[in-house]
Amino acid sequence: MVTLTRDARTVAETVTDPELPMLTLADLGVLRDVEVDGGRVTVSITPTYTGCPAMDTMRDDLVHALMDAGYDAVEVRVVLAPPWSTDWISDDGRRKLAEHGIAPPGPAPSAAPGPIPLSLGPTVRVVHCPHCGSAKTDEVSRFSATACKALRRCRACAEPFEHVKEI
Structure with a gap:
């Protein structure tokens, strides 16, 4: 049995964003949830926008940080709903x-359902x-x-x- 060196959430909250390295994934608001079941950790993250190229790096960095902290298995799930907002920073x-x-x-901008107002001016x-x-x-x-x-x-x-x- 591997000894866990730190709480999984604490570890996940230290992982930085690859494009904005001054921010952790928690600061950015993309870290949604961390669940632990024995030595298995499931982390949920939300992309800042569809097709964000940093998602693979975020996932890899989370997996490495948690495995280095002693967790045997790490799964990173991408959660799309609700969509990420800059309000989460x-x-x-x-x-x-x-x-x-x-x-x-x-x-x-308001995320209220319905038509999006069109502005033709700057x-x-x-x-x-x-x-x-x-x-x-x-x-x-x-x-x-x-x-x-x-x-x-x-x-x-x-x-x-x-x-x-x-x-």
């Missing part, structure tokens, strides 16, 4: 993003600069290093920065 996660020069998302979004705090920022590109982030520039301090888009 913890306050600590939002603070870590800002500390690393990435603007955290604002409140997510979307006006106030995103504060994580460097100086100014609200005078412009979107340079809707997509940045990953599909879930946009590239912005601050008009006050002239620094470029990424912004996690609201989903």
Whole structure:
């Protein structure tokens, strides 16, 4: 019998996101559940969006961390409902993003059922600069290093920065 060195949830909560390594999967809100049955652990995670290329790495990192902690068998399940929202990012996660020069998302658009309102004009979004705090920022590109982030520039301090888009 292998001696378990740490609680499974505690171990899973230390695994970092491969695209935003300053955040744990718990900070990001993709870690949904951790169940233990003897030496077997089942972890449930939710992708930030369909087709997220980081899911395989998240799964592998969770399996390795839990097996290194002494668990004999680890299963990682992908849970799609309810869909992930940027509202699931913890306050600590939002603070870590800002500390690393990435603007955290604002409140997510309503996920109420029914038709999605169509806006034909430009979307006006106030995103504060994580460097100086100014609200005078412009979107340079809707997509940045990953599909879930946009590239912005601050008009006050002239620094470029990424912004996690609201989903």
